Amino acid sequence: MDLATLTSQLRALGEEALPKIAAAPDLAALAELDVAYLGRKGGALSGLMRGIGQLPADDRPRVGVAVNEVREAVEGALASARQRTAQAALAARLAAEAVDVTTPGRPIARGSLHPISETISRIAEIFGQFGFVTYEGPEVESDATNFQMLNIPPDHPARDLWDTMYVDIDGGLLRTHTSPGQIRVMHAERPPIRALLPGRCFRYEAVDASHASEFFQVEGLMVDEGTNLADLRGLLDEFAHAMFGAGRATRFRPGYYPFTEPSVAFDVGCLVCGGMGCPACGRTGWMTILGAGMVHPVVLQHGGIDPERYQGFAFGMGVERIAMLRHGIGDVRIFLDNDLRLLEQFR
């Protein structure tokens, strides 16, 4: 073996290996070629290198350079071929894994809050921003707490405003409104008071599209020195805007409750016609959303609060009424029916 032969064999090896590597179809073929040319035992390059020892010492470095050139060329070709093949394999796998992306996803079950509790939460959240604290009172009350403490003596004609269900407990009745809570809060807290009282109420009232014998109210109470009707108006305006939209028109008009003086009804511009007048608003352009007023001095006294020093206002709203206006519900009976076809729309 002489230098020239070995050199030409090395060149031939390179010329043979590089096209084969370029043509290798996959990683396995490349691995075979790697062993065949570069394998430490039995590889073609190793075989040629065994001939180096037979060369004169002066020639060896030159051959060494040539061997390295061939090795690097083969190794480089193998590496780039591996990268190319891996990319192709990946592309093939991804292509094979394609799915129809237009199908709907796997549904995640979710229930819904009942519109009554959802609406109470919303009301509490709005008034909570003004420092109103939530309290609760019992549903079985007495004539004293449901009426007399609220300036509605026995046999008062205003009792016609509340048809009442009585129970087989002495003096007991099912509260007709959340207003008894006013007295409870006044006994529990000293002014400044800002209280919100949500809860279930009962009336002896035949059920139809707009009347229910069980319904929910939210009562509000604020008492402090100097709390006045303008505070009530300002607060209720904020509430109406938060609940029904910033541009909603509002108005006060006189109302009547024995436990407030003055008493007001609070109207918002009709949510159906916007104020032009339509059947939904009785052609007045207004919808009443709650009753309110300045707490009657007698009620403050029953709450243990000096009416000469303190003033306060109270309001009471029907939760169903608010929910009906907010969600476009036309019939109050749906609330306690619990037809899932309706409830699940609140998801």
Added chain:
Amino acid sequence: MRVPLGWLRDYVDLDLSPDALAERLTLLGFEVKGLERWGSEWRNVVVGELLTVEKHPRADRLSLTTVDVGAGEPLQIVCGATNIAPGQRVPVALPGALLPGNRAIERTEKMGVVSNGMLCSGDELRLSVDGEGILILPLGTPLGTALADLYGDWVLDVDVKPNRGDALCLVGLAREVAAATGKVARFPEILLREDGPPIGEVLAVGVEDPELCHRFVGRRVNGVRVGPSPGQVQRRLLAAGTRPVSNVVDATNYAMLELGKPTHAFDAGAVARDARGRAALVVRTARPGERLETLDHVERVLSPETLVIADENGPLAIAGVMGGAASEVGESTADVIIESAVFDPVSVRRTAFRYALRSEASLRFEKGQESRLARIGADRVAELIAAWAGGRIASGRIDTAPDEPVPARVGYRPARVDRLLGTSLGPKAQAALLARVGIATEPAPDGSGVVIAAGATPRSVAVAPGEARGAVVPTWRRDLLIEADIAEEVVRLAGYEAVVGKTPDTAMPHVRPNPLELRDALRRALVGAGLTEVVTPALVPASAAAALGWPVLAAGGVPGEAAVDGPLVTVTNPLSERHAVLRRGLVGSLLDVLALNERHGRGDVAIFEVGKGYAQAPDGAPAEWWRLAFLVTGSAGATAWNLPARQYDLDDAKGIVELVARVLALPDPAYAPHLDGAPLHPGRAARAVAPGALAGLVGELHPSVLAAWDLRAERVLVAELAISGLSAGQLVPVRVAPVGRFQPLERDLALVVPEPLAAAYLAATLRGAGGDTLRQVALFDIYRGAPLAAGEKSLAWRVVFAADERALTDEEVDADVARLVSAVASAHGARLRT
């Protein structure tokens, strides 16, 4: 109250449109709930003149008429009435007309003769109560005029609040209209021709109980001719919603609607006379056993509290509520006694409720009547009777309390009024507003206090000289008693737009725990778990409460819970048997919801409710407590093309119970087989308990319950949980345990045990024997079948050991495991599955 504007015009000038008037009244506190065009029902009804009236050629009872309706050829019309004659003006319903009650009039053939419409009776038009004859119109009525233009009117439906009995009449509302429009209200001028005998010779009245009858004014009209009222009176009454009866009775109703003063007319011939020949009435309470047949022809046994008008033979009328049949004014009545009295409001209200006879009259008495009206009412009714029924009015009145009270003075501080309203009107503007409803103002006398509360807890405060003013309140305004009443009157008249809203800027209250916090957290967690919240009636049928037989458990330490198995709270006047008692538990209500949704074809239902239970405590006091209940049946979670259906089972239900415990940071609930008589599958029901915090039953409903509720579902899982803190508890902040630095060691143990052994007992033994390095015991597999013997099962547990301060060695964990195995072997006969 129905207010025909044509009638209201008698008492005040109206130059506003009905719409505008309605809005003014509403903003003044008299909400107009309806605005109705009375007479809009008469379409195509016009005034005609009868030209000829002849016998129908083929029918004796019919007439053949020709009628001029002012345009076109005279019409031939067949008519069955007998009161018609040529020259009369009558209402003619033309073909195409529509009468009240949607009665359509067409051209028809009657016994071979064409009839081009119909002549109308007053009743057919609802213009009078006369259904016999054709309504004969005044002679000068213009031909061809639409009847709707002639007699139509706007009628307002005004909501008069209970404190304004003074405005429950046309005169009272006219005062309010005047206040709103700046006009002057006119009180009807009463002109009496008293040409009868002196009243003292023909009427005597005694009041035994002046507390219940504050004033009685009596008058008498002799020689009346009872018959129909004039047409205009009938039309006004009908438009106001009152049915005309006769001229005498109509006079009392007319005066009541006009003045707000209920009166009663007695047939004097039915009243016993005293020794001097005078009809003698006495006002007294009923005597035991007395009876009265009232005007509605019901014989009533009178209770001793009932105030009656009587003669010496017994009761003639229930005072303020209803007259008696025997003394009713009828066609044969010649002489009439008018009773115009003021009765005690509470007595009338109680009596009206007692006999279920609440009337327009009793409603007005209940609200209180000013004394003056007794006199005015008697005079007005006497005048109207004489005008409409003839007769001679006896001169003078019987009057048991002729002194009439002077206007009351109500002190108020103008600065306080502004302080309450948040306005700055000042004394002058306030006085000007009050003057619009006839309230004069004057300086309050020095030393007089201002009344700030009345009724059961009156309170008067001293004021500085010159600080207060006095409002001179007209006698009819019985609602103005205290300073705040004056403030309301001021702002009502100013218009509430005078109150400019501002955001409250006073001190904020202290922060308080939110009683809804826990319930809201649970609601949100359960919604996230796929359950839908329901809210169901608290009132249920008594039978349902008993039928379900759900044992109500107590969580412990919950307010009201001591009464959970107390007697039901029962409504004594229920609306229906379906809503008769307050429920003690929620499960029955959830079954009702399932039944309703099944009727809508819905089989997959997952619902929960957070609601109250109610019962009577041992001391008879009402008790209320909160509960959480849920019901799941059908497919668990969503189903879709990529999510196969799976049916809810007991493990799902227990998973929900565990979710609840986790949300509230309670210990994991322990389950025990439930053996008591709950309406549950005996092999698929568990008692879930986290001591002191949660207790309840969870299980599959017994098939007999499904049948009782007519449910189609095969398996329904329910639970009701008592949870302490549900009423007003707070979420507890999580206390974080440090994450150990040393790797825990895990071992898996498959333990073969006899089939009946509950997993919970095995777990408890493992935990008990584990020592302080045992951190977790979790069931991960249950296996039955070969090579295990029949009646055996293998429960596979992952047990985890760790220590905070050091790494455990395999040797010590192996020793721990060996201890566990021997513990369960000796406790339960368990062996390791190999």
